Amino acid sequence: MRAGGTSELKQPSEEVQQLLETVKTELEEKMERKLDKFLLVSYKTQVVAGTNYFAKIDIGGEELVHLRVYKNLQGEVSLHSHQHPKTREEDIQYF
Structure with missing residues (x-):
């Protein structure tokens, strides 16, 4: 991961879910x-x-949404933005 860039694609985890x-x-x-x-x-x-989390979320049927969620150093979590509609094949990009 380059400085300021996003990580490689990660598989789902219960903690992030x-x-x-x-x-x-x-x-x-x-x-x-x-x-x-x-x-x-x-x-x-x-x-x-x-930490910013850029996530691909299955919301049912063939619908997916990309989320940008921010977790600050105090552990507070907030929804920054979302992109919809998305396809299963679309890569998660910085937004």
Whole structure:
């Protein structure tokens, strides 16, 4: 990983799944719909003053969303932004 860049693609982990679930309600509000499914497919990280998580999330059917979630040094987690719709084949890019 180069300085300031994102990590290589990582496989899902229970720890990151749980971290991302803390922003699910906020994502539902932004998307103006209830999500029946919220499953981490893969992710990348970026170390800043805390950590950015760039995640690919399966939200059911053939729908996927990319999230940018920030965890600060105090452990507080917030949804920075999201991109929708995305396909399973699309790589997670910095946004």
